[in-house]
Amino acid sequence: MKRASGNLLTLCLLVAAIASSFIWLQLDLSALLTADGRSQMYDYAAAFFPPDTSPAWLLKLWRGALETLAISAIGTLLAALFGAVLSLLAAGRMGAAARALCRLLLNALRSVPELVWAALMVLAAGLGPFAGTLALALHTTGVLGRLFAEALENTPSAPAQALRDAGAGRVAAFIYGTLPGVLPQWLSYTLYRWENNIRMAAVLGFVGAGGLGQMLHVTLSLFQQSKAASVIMAMLAMVLLVDALSGWVRARLG
Structure with a gap:
């Protein structure tokens, strides 16, 4: 029981640390899911193809x-x-x-x-x-x-x-x-x-x-x-x- 409680506490601390990191770094992952964000990522990736084989x-x-x-x-x-x-x-x-x-x-x-x-x-x-x-x-x-x-x-x-x-x-x-x-x-x-x-x-x-x-x-x-x-x-x-x-x-x- 004590071990399970300790594992749960560790997991909660890790989740809190990750959430705090996102807040501290001001990371906005929702921008990747917008239509404009998806379009820009697609255009940038498409520019790599076809590779230059001259x-x-x-x-x-x-x-x-x-x-x-x-x-x-x-x-x-x-x-x-x-x-x-x-x-x-x-x-x-x-x-x-x-x-x-x-x-x-x-x-x-x-x-x-x-x-x-x-x-x-x-x-x-x-x-x-x-x-x-x-x-x-x-x-x-x-x-x-x-x-x-x-x-x-x-x-x-x-x-x-x-x-x-x-x-x-x-x-x-x-x-x-x-x-x-x-x-x-x-x-x-x-x-x-x-x-x-x-x-x-x-x-x-x-x-x-x-x-x-x-x-x-x-x-x-x-x-x-x-x-x-x-x-x-x-x-x-x-x-x-x-x-x-x-x-x-x-x-x-x-």
């Missing part, structure tokens, strides 16, 4: 897709390399003080969203794909560094300890005793983050970080809805293809 525009889309793919791939690769190095510190391999400082750094890197990093990097490095690559690398380093560290903490220490007892150094014991146990998990994490970065790289262009996102921002700003529709379709196709490829590779690793 050869010149498709060539630009191809180049933009390759740029987006390159931004995500290089950003993820840099993040995996730096995350692997920082994970050694975050896992406590270099002492408790280094562990605390490194975890603080990783938390700071991943707590800042990619779009915020991109806006900062555009100011620091200028417009273009370099800013997008740096933004993805910084945020993903925080994510992968934490995941890699947790994988290191959970891996058995017996193989590495056996090598140390046999006279191997710390580096050799890590490479031959610890790394083989965590490498498949590290690769799986990296591929999964690459999937996410593909989607994010397509969005970072809205702040001037290059790729398909920048093309979408420009076409929408110029009210070129047919071209924007083809950009959106190219984004969807690229994300679906990379998701399928990454899922297949992760299944093989598992």
Whole structure:
């Protein structure tokens, strides 16, 4: 009985919070149901069809897709390399003080969203794909560094300890005793983050970080809805293809 009352109270609080949010934000959903609102939504959606499939525009889309793919791939690769190095510190391999400082750094890197990093990097490095690559690398380093560290903490220490007892150094014991146990998990994490970065790289262009996102921002700003529709379709196709490829590779690793 008490549990049912508690659930009912929680539901009432959620409903009250949602209603208060609508009132505070002054959202008027009834405007969507008026004849004028429906007509405007239909006209705007109809302007996206048919998508622009002219050869010149498709060539630009191809180049933009390759740029987006390159931004995500290089950003993820840099993040995996730096995350692997920082994970050694975050896992406590270099002492408790280094562990605390490194975890603080990783938390700071991943707590800042990619779009915020991109806006900062555009100011620091200028417009273009370099800013997008740096933004993805910084945020993903925080994510992968934490995941890699947790994988290191959970891996058995017996193989590495056996090598140390046999006279191997710390580096050799890590490479031959610890790394083989965590490498498949590290690769799986990296591929999964690459999937996410593909989607994010397509969005970072809205702040001037290059790729398909920048093309979408420009076409929408110029009210070129047919071209924007083809950009959106190219984004969807690229994300679906990379998701399928990454899922297949992760299944093989598992």
